[in-house]
Amino acid sequence: MQYTLAHLKKGETAVITDVSSTEIPLKLLEMGCLPGNTVQLLQVAPFTDPIYLNINGSHVAIRKETAQLILIEKSTL
C-alpha cells in the first residue's frame, strides 16, 4: 500500500518519497518538504485536523487534504 503523510500516527516518523503533485503549495517544499527528508508527526489538532509536523527540522502545520498528496515510506524501526 502507498502511504501518504495523512496515514502517519502521532509520534511516528517517515521518509518523504514524492511531492510531485502540483497541488502541493511551493511554500511547503520551500520549508523542506522534499523527497529524502524525514518527517515526524508531532501533534494532531482536535478533530484530527490539521496536523503538526517536524519536517527536517522545520515545524509546520498543514491540513489533511494537503498531507494526502505527500507520499511517504514509513520507517520500520
Place this chain on the structure above:
Amino acid sequence: MSKQINVALIGNPNTGKTSVFNALTGLNQKVGNYPGITVDKKEGICKLPRGLKAHVLDLPGTYSLNASSLDENVVIELLLNKNDKDFPDVAVVVTDVENLKRNLLLFTQIKDLEIPTLLVINMADRMQKKGISLDINYLETQLHTKIAVVSTRKNQGIDTLKELITNYGMLNTKPCLDISTIDTTYFQNLKKTFSNQLLYKLWLVITQDVNFGKIQRNDFDALNDFKTKSNADLKRLQQKETIKRYQFINNVLKKGLIVNLANATDLRIKLDRILTHKIWGYLIFFVILFLMFQAVYDWATYPTDLIDEAFASLANWVKNTMPAGAFTNLLSEGIIAGIGGVMVFIPPIAFLFLFISLLEESGYMSRVVFLMDNIMKRFGLSGKSVVPLISGNACAIPAVMAARNIENWKERLITILVTPFTTCSARLPVYVIIIALVIPQGTFLGMSYKALTLMGLYIIGFLTAIISAYILNKVLKIKSKTYFVIEMPSYKIPLFKNVVFTVVEKTKTFVLEAGKIILAISIILWVLASNGPGDNFNNAESIIKTENPSISEPELDDKIAAHKLQYSYIGIIGRAIEPAIRPLGYDWKIGIGLVTSFAAREVFVGTLATIYSVGSASDNEDEDTIKSKMAAEVHSNGTKVFTLASGISLLLFYAFAMQCMSTLAIVKRETNSWKWPILQLVVMSSFAYITALIAFQFLK
C-alpha cells in the same frame, strides 16, 4: 563623506528580523506605507562606524522570493527594480540559528540576484542550549559572504554587523546556484534573447506570474514568448530549483553546522503537549482572552478616567483664562473637547496591542491558529482567520490586512468581510460611556453588570462575525484551492523592546490617524453648531425672554443655548433625520453623532461632547465631563434621553453598523473591488438599524 547606504533587512518570518531592525535603528524609525498598497513600510536610520549612516528598510517577512502574498511581493518588487530609491546597496539576510537550513533558502535566492549580501545568524544565545556549533569561517567561504552572529536578546553582535555593513563594498557577489542547470535548453534560449540580463532575474519575472502576478516589467515584454511552458511545467521547474537549492545548502551545512542532539532540551514538546491539547489548549486560550478583556475594560478605566477629566478641566481652564470670544469657544468647545474624545482611547488600545503583540512574539498565536483551524474551517474560515478576528478587537484596519497570509482566496475574502463585526477599539469609548450611563450597578458572579455587558458585546460581535461567515460560505460561489501551511515557531520569551515598540507605534499611528479626522470633524461641527440661518437662531435671546418673562439668569442662559443649537445648521440637519432614528429611541443630537460616526465610530463621543458643550451655557462643576453632560440630557418632554432602552439600542447599533471609512477603503484595496465594501456597508448598517429598532421597541 556623508553618503547614506541603503540597507534592506530580509528574512523568514520568526527569525527576529524586527529585533535586529530595532537594535540597529533604536527609536530612529518610522512606519509608513508602500505607495499604492497597505503593506507596512518600516524604515530607520542607523549610525555606522567612521561617520557613515545607513538607511535601513525592514522588508516584510518572506520564506522565499517566490511570492505568494502581497507582503512577500513587496520584497521581490524592490529587489528586481534597480531604479527604486530604496534599492539596497547591501541586503542583510536575517536567519534563526535553529532554522538555519530553511532560512538559507532565501539567502541563496538573494545571492543569485548578485546583490551584495550579508548573513546574520540570530538567536545565538540559544545555540548552547540546542547543542549547535557553527564553523563561521567555513560557512563564509562556502556561501561567499560575511556572517554576523547576533543575539538581539543579549545585545551581542550588533557592532560586528554594523562593521560588516560599513565594509559592504568588499562583499563577493558570486551566486550560489546556476539556475540554468534546472533546464539547460530552456535557459540557453533565454540567454540568447536577453544576453545582458541576469538569468535568475528573468526566471523570477517569468515564474512570478504563476505565483502571484502583477509585476512591473516594462523592459521584459519579450518574456511572454518564454511562457511556452505550461504553468504545471513551470511549477515542476520551481520544485526542481528548490531541491537544487537545498542540495547546495545541505552540502554547506554538513560541515559548517553541527548539532549535538544530546545537549538539546526541548521545551517546545512539553509546551505544545499542553497548549495544543484538546481540552487544556482551548481552556488556556479562553483564559487569555478573558484576561485581555479584563485588561481593556477594568485596568484601562483608571488612566482613561484621568485623561477624560484632565481634558475637561483643560477645556474649562481655557474658557475661563483666555479672553472670551469665538476663538476661545472654538478651542475649548470644539478642539479640546474633540481631542479629549480621542485621547481616552490610548489606554484600551495600548492594552490590546500589548496582548496581541505578546501572543505573537511568544509564538503562541500559531498554536491558536493550529487549534482553531478545524472549527473555523466549518464556518468557511481558516485557522489563520483567528489572527484577524482577534486583532479586529483592536482595529479592523490592521486586522483586514492580517488576513493576507490566508492562502485560500475564499477563506480570505470571508475573513475580510466579517472582521468589521468584531469589537474594534473605536467602539470602546462609545460602549464605555453608554454602559456607564444606562447599565445599573450590581454584580453577578463577581463581575459587575457593566463589565458583563461589555463582555457580552464582544461576544455578540464575535458570534455575528462567525455566523455571517457561515452564511457567506454557503452563499458565495467561489472556487479556490484550499491549502493551509503555517510555521510553528519555537516558544520565546517576548523581547521587552519589541513589545514596547509595537505598542507605542501602533497606538501612536492610531491616535494620530483618528485624531486628524476627529479634529477636522470637531471644528466643522462647532462651526455648524455655532451658526445658523434666520431669526430663530440670531434672535434666540429675545425669543426666549418673551416666552419666559420670569426666569432665573442661569436657566435663561441654558435655554438660550439650547434654543440656538436647535436652530443652528447642525440642528437643522439633525432634526431632518430625526424621523428616521426616532423609532430607535434617539434624539436629533444622537442623530448627528450617528452621521459623523460614519467617518469613524470614535467620533461619536467627541461629537456629543462638542454638541453638549455648545448646548450648555453653565460652567457647573458637576457637568465637566462628557458623561455627566450626557446623563443630564433630557427630551423636550422632560424624560431622560439615555435610558436602558435607548442605550441598548445604541449599543447594538454600534455593534453592527459599518461606520468606518478607513476600513471600507482598506477592504476596497485588499479585495480590489468596490463590490465588497459596498456590500459590507449596506448589509451591516441595515442589520444594525433593524436590531436597534427591535431592541428599543421591545425594551421601552
